[in-house]
Amino acid sequence: MFVIRLPNGNLQVPATAIRQDGPVIGDVYVEIGPQDADYDRLAEQALTPDEVEQRRQEWREGDAALHREFLEFARLVGDQYWPGQDPEAD
Known part of the structure; x- marks a missing residue:
């Protein structure tokens, strides 16, 4: 997750959303302004929404290349067992 300007x-x-009884609900974004004590520190690393989208697109492209590489590996391996897998366990 990024700090977004x-x-x-x-x-x-x-931020992390936590229920009153303790369990984590999930990660969320909260909006803060210049009056917040952490604003200056966080502003140093903030990205614009366009920069965030560009990074996400780069990740998606990288994921697609990795996925293609995995599919090619799986095609080459075929029905062979994965290294370390016990063939008698099936």
């Missing part, structure tokens, strides 16, 4: 100057920062 919004067009209005505020930041969207990652």
